[in-house]
Amino acid sequence: MxxxxxxxxxxxxxxxxRSHAAYDKYRHDIKILFPEVDDTSIEFEAIVQNCMTWDQYGTVSKRFVFDQLAKTYKLDIEVTNDLASKWLDNFHEYQVxxxxxxxxxxxxxxxxxxxxxxxxxxxxxxxxxxxxxxxxxxxxxxxxxxxxxxxxxxxxxxxxxxxxxxxxxxxxxxxxxxxxxxxxxxxxxxxxxxxxxxxxxxxxxxxxxxxxxxxxxxxxxxxxxxxx
Missing domain, CATH: 3.40.50.1000 (HAD superfamily/HAD-like)
Structure with missing residues (x-):
């Protein structure tokens, strides 16, 4: 024995x-980046699911994920960089x-x-x-x-x-x-x-x-x- x-x-x-926490956090940030997109729509969900794919179970930096967002959707890189840098500020509040x-x-x-x-x-x-x-x-x-x-x-x-x-x-x-x-x-x-x-x-x-x-x-x- x-x-x-x-x-x-x-x-x-x-x-x-962890995937639940990341999903909810990305939804929060996507609402900031895409205020004109209905957060109940399939378009909004597609953006979030893209983030979940780029996230790679949290094994990559958030800068990589938000850089991909900026490139794919032609977003302001300064805004996405700011969200990436602030990711850890309140990510703990999303834990399940x-x-x-x-x-x-x-x-x-x-x-x-x-x-x-x-x-x-x-x-x-x-x-x-x-x-x-x-x-x-x-x-x-x-x-x-x-x-x-x-x-x-x-x-x-x-x-x-x-x-x-x-x-x-x-x-x-x-x-x-x-x-x-x-x-x-x-x-x-x-x-x-x-x-x-x-x-x-x-x-x-x-x-x-x-x-x-x-x-x-x-x-x-x-x-x-x-x-x-």
């Missing part, structure tokens, strides 16, 4: 519904937690040390965690912007192990991004769990996978009961 002492989570897309997050964290905290490792700007990521009131459940919070290293660099996972006082093989790491989360945790010798709701997305590697956040407790028990 595996001796698991810590469960550590990614934030964006794992604890939060996945179903069951709080209840699951409360239950897990009874039995394990709980942590969070999240890539991103220090102010932006801490604001999200504060706004969603999740810090109270964590024994360790690591924001890449505070450390100058980012997932999948194994050193950031090792730092989490150090703060939680556990060995890498005693940690389960849950995340939605295969490269940053699954690959990174593997490089650090932690056990990754990939949260990806799209059951049609293929994966040719034998990794622990869940399709909803509420499956995590059951998956942890499966991992613990594995024979090395």
């Amino acid at each position: 595996k001796n698991i002492k810590a469960i550590v989570f990614d934030f964006d897309g794992t604890l939060s519904l 937690l996945r179903e069951g997050v709080v209840e699951t964290l409360k239950e897990l905290k009874k039995h394990y040390k709980i942590g969070c490792i999240t890539n991103g700007d220090s102010k932006g990521q801490h604001s999200k965690l504060d706004y969603t009131d999740l810090k109270q459940y964590f024994d360790s919070v690591i924001v890449s912007g505070d450390f100058g290293i980012h997932k999948p660099d194994p050193r950031i996972f090792m730092e989490s192990c150090k703060q939680l006082n556990v060995l890498p093989e005693e940690m389960i790491y849950v995340g939605d991004t295969f490269y940053a989360d699954v690959y990174g945790a593997t490089l650090a010798d932690c056990t990754p769990v990939w949260l990806w709701p799209d059951k049609e997305r293929p994966c040719n590697t034998d990794v622990h996978r869940i399709y909803s956040f509420t499956e995590i407790i059951k998956k942890i028990e499966e991992i613990k009961n594995q024979v090395d």
Whole structure:
């Protein structure tokens, strides 16, 4: 049996519904850029969906997204640059937690040390965690912007192990991004769990996978009961 002492989570897309937050934030900004377009129309929705495509799950800078907007729709580049630079000012206010997050964290905290490792700007990521009131459940919070290293660099996972006082093989790491989360945790010798709701997305590697956040407790028990 595996001796698991810590469960550590990614934030964006794992604890939060990052796509929902981005969608609502883009709708807000598109209303500013296109005041003449009915925000219930298919034209408005098409602009927003373009932004969601360019956004690439939040892995690119907002300047890239708004540059694409400016080029595609012949917008004033100064206005789009201003919106891009202000993206993080209130993005935390759009955060939506996945179903069951709080209840699951409360239950897990009874039995394990709980942590969070999240890539991103220090102010932006801490604001999200504060706004969603999740810090109270964590024994360790690591924001890449505070450390100058980012997932999948194994050193950031090792730092989490150090703060939680556990060995890498005693940690389960849950995340939605295969490269940053699954690959990174593997490089650090932690056990990754990939949260990806799209059951049609293929994966040719034998990794622990869940399709909803509420499956995590059951998956942890499966991992613990594995024979090395």
